[in-house]
Amino acid sequence: MPAPAPSHHLHLTLANGLRVSLRHAPRLKRCAAALRVAAGSHDVPLAWPGLAHFLEHLLFLGTERFPTSEGLMAYVQRQGGQVNASTRERTTDFFFELPEPTFADGLERLADMLTHPRLTLDDQLREREVLHAEFVAWSQDAKAQQQVALLEGLAAGHPLRGFHAGNRDSLPVEREAFQQALREFHQQFYQSGQMTLSLAGPQPLEALEALAQRFSEALTSGPLRPQDAPPALMPGQAQGYQHLAGNHLHQVIIGNAPREALAFLCTWLNASAPGGLLAELQARDLATAVQASVVYHYAGQAVLDIDFTLGTQDEAATQIQALLHDWLSFFAHSDWTSLREEFALLATRQQQTLGALALARHDSENLSEPAVTALKTMLDALQLPPSQHTWQLPPNNPFLRPPLKEERAGLIRGQTSAHRGLRTFAQDRSRGRKEVSALAFSPAVANDGDEAALYLQWRGAPAGLEGALQPLREQARQAGVEVSFETIGPDWRVSITGLHEPMPAVLEALVHSLNQAQPAFPAAIPLIAIRELLRALPVYCTEIAPQDSEASWANARWQGLGLGFPAALEAVIKTAAARLPGQPANLEHQVPDLAGQRLWHEVTTDSKEAAVLLFCPTPSQTLADEAAWRLLGHLLQGPFYQRLRVELQIGYAVFSGVRQINGQTGLLFGVQSPSVSVEGIIGHLQTFMQQLPALIRRNADAGNQALAQQFAPQTLPVASAAELLWHARLAGHSSAxxxxxxxxxxxxxxDDMQRAAQQLNDATGGWVCVANGPVVDESWQSRG
Known part of the structure; x- marks a missing residue:
């Protein structure tokens, strides 16, 4: 089977100093740009904390050439793309993804907003309130505050210990001194020499280079301005410290190794294989999980956080530190040859499987000899005693290597060693086993590429299996295959998407794991309110009661759908699936008929901020209704955000769009607000929906062609197409x-859209509201 097509990479520095990274990957369906400005929160004058983040927000508020309704964010959303930005300690990133025909227009808007922001006082006053709302949420977010507490062990004078979020007090936009600082920061850093542009797409490198050249010509030219070096991370010769927070023990290590060297170390620290650190900690009941990550890296300074989720022993900290140091000593003096080969395979596979946006933002380097030397020097500086424990290096990931081509004894023609034990379908039938008719393969996704998708859905399966499958998920992800889970009422779905070459082996491992796994119910990870509601929403969109804890494989039934598999692999997948636990069956699926009902579900969240999700299903399962509602959602997405987020400023988590839940299509509105009550949010949602007829009349072009293009096979990634087709199957639609x-x-x-707007306002298909507050009035039916 052919290996995934490689990407081609080119680095350039243009005449005006703009650094450019180009990645040509023929497999991509879309294009992406990532623009990095070498300036972040730590480069702001001490008098104005949050100024860099504030400027990032202001740049999205339109220019004279492209007002907000025509700016980058609105444009990308209309084309069904992705867009966002992020302000870090020493960098600010802007990034978006678009279909190829619209990519140049996106780049044009990005260059204009970076170079010619309006920065009007009215815009600043409104956006400051948005930042203040984000600050309030940040100050109440447990995870964010844990991160602040974690860094308190660093030197007091290091900017990592400072305040950089930005709020009403730190952003005095009315003062001329602040305005001057804002303009100077933009002039100093938002120019060509301070920027790096990364482009990724299916175009040839020459075409990408031409796009980059055109982009650079729209920028303000200027030189690279060196950023100030930070002070020492720790006083004296200290190399780290411990931080205990609840059931988490953090071992913080200070170093100066390159980022790729630290990524190499984290990969093996986090490995769950027998003989490794995590396996030993679990065996001693000291910790249940280990997560090593780099939380800061700049100018030769690095902060490595090794987060241990503690077990049940009281005096675990000292023992964990001793075992960590012992493992680090063992690792430092091991032969890394095989691990470096494995790490190179991981990096190569990652390059082969990243989507356009992830590929454009991917800035890691290969593990060079100097990086290896720097990592060994960093570990030596810890002055660790010789290792006393018998450790083992992790074995190779079996999914990363293609199956051997030659046939082996015990294999049938067409099978490889990776398929050992997988009999042909004919052999299974000859042994009296039934054909897995519940597993269908759809022709709707072309099978001539590198990617495929497999969906498996059980009814009545045991709950709590996800934890036992985590090692499999990690190994599969490293090999370019995403394994994810979703529980909706009595149904449990496993989706396997990505490169199809490793999938037979991944499915075989899944079969083995499911037949061996023991249910476990770890504590749910706290989320912000709106994410808690999103997690709960699917449960309330089904009429079938959730499964109980006594469910077992003996009574479970399953069905599946494969898409994009070459014919040779379909038989292999079917044969492996024949050994899945439970009985294959075509599960009955009926979408709830809410018919005008307005159902209210109250969910308790940790946050006290009001949060609301409103899901409005289409009035019928016909494709005509779905098309009209998708077009309505396409039209209202920008105005909804503009009205509630920008103009009314009722919250910072404001979104809308089409959502599919277990085969049911509908419009989903979401808002979280620090200042408006649940009742107030509902009022704003209903007011907005009542204004839709006027919005439709004002837009003669609703964007039919732009939206339709998003469903074209040549622009739709395999994973996205597969998700749509899975829900289509549940809804009873054909492969066409x-x-x-x-x-x-x-x-x-x-007229179709006006009819859809009226049906939306009348709740013809029903409304399902999930909120962290009680029902607001008698027009709703409270369901607890």
């Missing part, structure tokens, strides 16, 4: 779903 939906979107009229 994508083409039919695309055609219907193109032909929807204003």
């Amino acid at each position: 779903y994508l083409g039919e939906l695309q055609q219907l979107i193109q032909t929807r009229t204003q």
